Amino acid sequence: MSATACPTMDFYGSLQSAFDFFNEQLFDNSLPPCLITLRSSSRVYGYHQADRFISKSGQMLDEMGLHPGFFTLRSVEAVLSTLVHEMVHHWQHHFGTATPSTAHNQEWANKMESIGLMPSDNGLPGGKKTGRTMSHYILPEGQFLAACKSFVDGGFELPWFDRQLPSMPEVQVQKQEALKAAGVEVEVSLPPVEIIPKVLPKEEEGQEKPALYMPQPRQAPTREKLMCPECGAKAWVSPGTDIICGECEVHMQDAASVKAPVDKAINSFT
Template sequence: MQPTPEAYAELQQAFEHFNSALFGGQLADCLITLQRERRTYGYFSSARFVHHSGQRTDEIAMNPSYFAIRSIRETLSTLAHEMVHAWQFHHGKPGRRGYHNKEWAARMEEIGLMPSDTGEPGGHKVGERMTHYIVAGGAFDVACAELLTREFKLSWFDRFPPERPRSPLPSVGGGDAGEDDEDDNEGVDLAGLVELPPEGQVNRSNRIKYRCPTCAAQVWGKPNLRVLCGGEECGAAAFEPV
C-alpha cells in the first residue's frame, strides 16, 4: 500500500471503531489530518474544512511526531479524547473558550478516559488545562483491546521524535486555540489542543541548561555533560541540569 492511504486508512479505521463502540455511531465523519502542531498531541477544530460544493466538515488532527514514543493505546486515547470534543460540539454544550466543563468530564468518564489536570488519580476533573488517563477495564480500554486484536497498527511514524515529556500533557479545550488566536480564525473552534508543560519542553537543539548549585552560574551543553565550576567559593562543584 502507498504511505498516504495506508496512514490515513488506519486512523479512519480507529475512528470508525471508537465511534461505534463508544459513541453509538453518533459522530459524523470528519477530516482526520496529521499535523506537527508545535507542542501538541492533537486537537479538534469544528467546521475547519469546506468542500467546493459548500459542505463543511470538522477536523481532528493527530501529531505523528509522538507516535513512536507513546504506546498505541496512549495515541488512540488522544483520538478518542478529540472525539469527545466533537461529540460535545454537536450534541452538547461546550464550555466557554478554554474551559473543560462538567458535561465534557462526564462524557470522558463514560467512555473510560478519566479527566485529570495531573494525569493521575485525584486530579481536578474540570478546568482550563486538562489531560486524562485510561481507566483500566473501562469502555475505552475494552474497545481499544478489541481493536488491537485485529492486527491493527499505526504503520508510519516520525523517525526523529521529540523528547518524551516527563509528565502528562495538559490540553486546552472548549475552543481555546492556544497559539492560534480565535480572532485570526473567525468561525473556527479549536478544542483539545495539547501543550507541553515547561518541565517537558521539546529541545530540538539537543542542548540543556546546567547550573552551579553554589554560585548559580549557568552554562548550556549536550545531555549527560559533566561540568565543574571554577568559582573560588564553589570547590569545583558539579553543575546540575536545570
Template sequence: MPLQTTPTRNAESPTAETYSELQAAYDFFNLELFAGELPPCLITLQREKRSYGYFSAERFQRADGTRTDEIAMNPTYFATLPLVEILQTLCHEMVHLWQHHRGNPGRARYHNLEWADKMKSIGLMPSDTGQPGGRVVGDCMADYPMAGGPFLGACEKLMTRDFQISWHDRFPSARVVLLSQQSYGLSMDLPVALLSVAGDKAAAALGVGHEEGQQGPIEALRPNKSLRDKYQCACKTNVWGKPGLKIRCEACRQLFAVVSA
C-alpha cells in the same frame, strides 16, 4: 457492508496507509464508545508543538458548501508514546466532536463538566496532570485510562484486528521523549501491544511474545528498563527511549548519543 477495521497495507503509499489506520480507529471507536452517533470528520496530522492533538469545529468546507469538523493528531509523538495514549488522544478529541454536535461545549478551550462526564462514560478519566488526583475540568486537560473501563476494553478488541500505527517520526525532540515517559499508561497493567509504540511489530522487534503463555513482562517496555537506551547530549542532559532514536537537544543543539546506563 461490514465495517473495515483492518486497513489495507500499501507499502507504496505511506499517506494512504497512515490515514486509513487513523480512519479505521475513528470508525471503530465511534461504534464501540459512541454508539455510532458521531458524524464523519476530517482527520489531519499537525505538528502543534505543545499538543498531542486538537478538535476544530467545522474547520473544512468542500466546494459544494458542505462543512466538516477536524480532528488533528500530532505525529511527533507517534514514535515515543505508547499506542494506548495515541488512541486516548483520538478518543479525547472525539469527545469534543460529540459535545459540539450533541452537547454544550465550554467557552474557548475550557473543558467543562459535561465533557468530563462524557470522558468518564467512555472509560477515560480527565486530569489536568494526566495522573490520578488531577482536576477534571479546566483549559489544559489530559486524561488516563480507567482500569476495566470501556475504552480499554475497546482497545483490546481493536488489537485483535491487527491494528497498528505504521509510520512515525524518526527525529523526536528530547522534550517529546521526556513528556512521553510521564505517560500514566506505562504504569498500568496493560497488554504489551497497547504499551508498545507500533503495536505487535514493535513488541516483536523488542523480543516480547504475544501468544498466550509467551507474553513478556510489561515492565520491559517502561522507561529506564533494559529495553530502553540511555541517551546523553553535550550539556549532560539524560533521556531514556527506544533504541535507534535520533534526538537533538534544544539547549546545546547537539544530537544525543547512547551512553551506558
C-alpha cells in the same frame, strides 16, 4: 495497494479505521464525519477544531488534529486514547453544549469518564477534571480499554512513525511510573521508540544516521530587527546594538514592540 506503494492512504486509512471503530463501539455510530490531520507544529497530543474545513459546496467539517511525533513515543493504546479524547470534543460540538471559554467543561468530563477515560489536568488521579488545558488517563476497567484491546488484538497497528521526537522518551516513562505509583496500572503495548532502534538491519547499525532523533536546540539569534517608531524604517543588527534613525534622529526599537506608522504601512502596499 501496499503500504509502500501508497503510504499516505495507508497511514490516514489506519486512523480513519480507528475513528470508525470507536465511533461504533463508544458512540453508537452517532458521530458525523470529520477530517483527521497530522500536525507536528504543536506540543500537544491532539486537538479538535469545529468547522475548520469547508468544501466548494459549503459543507463544513470539524478537524481532528493529531501530533505524529507522539505516535513514536507512546503506546498504541495511549495514541488511540488521544483520538477518542478528541472524538468526545467532536461529540460535544454536535450533540452537547461546548463552553467557549473552557474547552473541557463538566459535560465533556462526564462523557470522557463514561467511556473509560478519566480527565485530569496533570494526567494523574486527583487532578482537576475541567479546565482549558486537560489531559486524561485510561481507566483499567473502563469501556475504552476493553474496546481498544479487541481492536489491537484484531490486528490494528499504525504503519509509520515520526523519526523526529517531540520530547525525550524518559518523559513518557516517568508518566507511566507516576500512574503506577498512584495505583493506576494498565497493560499497554511497547511504544515504538523502544522497538524501532532494535529492529534496524545490522548493516545500518554503524551508520551515523540514527533511527530516531531529537531536533537540535535552536541557537541564540545572531541578529535582531529594529524599527524606527517615527517612520517605520527597519534595520537588522547584532543583539544589543543601539542605532539612531538617520531620517528621524530617534533611537530605533525592537521591531516586535513597535507599531508601524499608518502611512508607512499603507505605502508598503502601493
